[in-house]
Amino acid sequence: MNRVAVIILNWNGITFLKQFLPSVIANTPAAIADIIVADNGSNDESVQHIKATHPSVQIIQFDRNYGFTGGYNKAISSINHEYTVLLNSDVEVPQGWLEPLVAEMDKNKEVGACMPKIIAQQNKDSFEYAGASGGFLDKFGYPFCRGRILSSLENDNGQYDNPTPVFWASGACLMVRTRLYRELGGLDSDFFAHMEEIDFCWRLQHEGYKVMAYPQSKVYHVGGGTLPNNNPRKMYLNFRNSLLMLTKNLPKRLLFRTLFIRMILDGAAGIVFLLQGKWSFFVSVLKAHRDFYKMADKFIEKRKSISKHSTLGLYKKSIILSYVVKGKKTFSRLNKADFIEK
Template sequence: MNTIAVVILNWNGRALLEQFLPSVTKYSPEATVYVADNASTDDSIAFVKANYPDVKIIQNTGNYGYAKGYNLALEGVEEELYCLLNSDVEVTEGWLAPVLDLFERDPETAIIQPKLLDFKNKTHFEYAGAAGGFIDKYGFPFCRGRIMDTVEQDNGQYNDETEIFWASGACFFIRKNVYRELGGFDQDFFAHQEEIDLCWRAFNHNYKARFCYKSVVYHVGGATLDSQNPKKTYLNFRNSLWMMIKNLPAHKMLPVLFIRMCLDGVAGVRFLLQGKPALLWAVLKAHFNFYLRFFHFLNTRKSNKYENYYKTKSIVYKYFVKNGKVFDSQFNNSLS
């Protein structure tokens, strides 16, 4: 059995599989490649079976989204390491070797993200993960190489193996035993922010996440759900609030959540002023669902919560008030 499983979650993605699966099968000799299908109604699986007989098929019985889709698919995958790979990612020659080496050299590292570049603009980082992710005190995510909507060019400025707080779900490496110990992704999330929640839970269990610059992949981004889609806005705002209920230290939870919800209100007003009432409505619906399920997520909290979860107090303030568009040297300190 190979050490690593590359698992691609698919739902009606024949065109993406046709475009990107060739690079995965060509450049992943160290891995067993799986396509986990969320009950597609197109000919995705027929295409894979006809053209890639060595790729293993996992058939889910419904469209369970990213979180539950992967949880179900990975129940029977027994390789020691998992790579959860989006169907819209092009991998490069030798992409797995440095990741495998880093896992071997550092047993405390449980999660790894490769360098994530933009498939459509290959000199630049990709929005979804860039060179590894962090959050601020109020749960807003940002990356080395991408803060808010500003994406940097890759000039080698993040060529290191530094510790990060979260790894992008577009290409997410994790040890099998850690994934199972933590119970996998939170299935309530359906999609979006579930990888940050999982990384936060791993952090609270003293596991490390690292960035591996020697492994490079190219992500299309937005291929499954456009960034201006109200559904994506709803999921991001709702899931972020759920994640904070679950993972914030107890004495900080309510005051931090209150400020975060006020900031969400400002974002909603901004959407309205931009002529995007559907996005404002998505934020309102997210908050309503947050209230509806507050006690459910409160009951999922575990005892161990660490205070040093955030990289900076407010990335929103730094970006919009202090004009901090680039992940600069002020952030280059350890999370530990």
């Protein structure tokens, strides 16, 4: 058994497997990493294709779709590698992508999880939406990145190539210490998909571990491979899960005021969707709030397992106001003093 498990979660993704799995096999050193495809109950020809064309790839098959969270939890429960890389099926990896991550994790025992720089696969001059060069969170639970604020993507000109602590590492390519993953209960299966890696990284920080971006490693991500960015289902999950994540992780002194303002902001977004004639998106916001209320008690209970609610690295202001009102449309224009340091 090698030290690293690179696990690709697949659900009816034969197109992506054909396109990107060869790069993972070719550019992942066999001496240190095992490549595993965890199949989430696909009904296409994914498993048959892997068996026929890539016999070196290990396969874990599930009886149904357990989502991003449940699928990875089930897969990681069956391995004993020191490190696990959660790698999306729509990610292309170049030569030398894995070795820097392993070296940094070996050297820095206080780091619980890390990520490479994530570049858009279809435009390799640009950062990719879901992670860029490291993720952050504003005071109301809106995520943004070094290289991406709201929908504005920056070109990668090396401006964020310094290794740095971040608030969250992208689930598109997330390296974790397997022991810590299990001790913390893995990804929260109640999320199903979306925001779950931010919640996990936040829980790591509650326990005193760092989350790092190591841009000396990079990968290329298609993005929206399972659900496109303009999908009402994706919007529903993001709105619902953001509220649940705040409920579980914010310190009590900040919780109720933050939730109140965030729900007002969500409502305003819903009204905008309605005025734009985007009925399905408006309904997604309503359903997200309805289901948040249904699930809130469960997440209040989950708070009790967290001894210290850390806000280290949280952006103390609203990223929306910073972007829209103050015109700060790139990460480099944000004031470092506006990130919580203690």
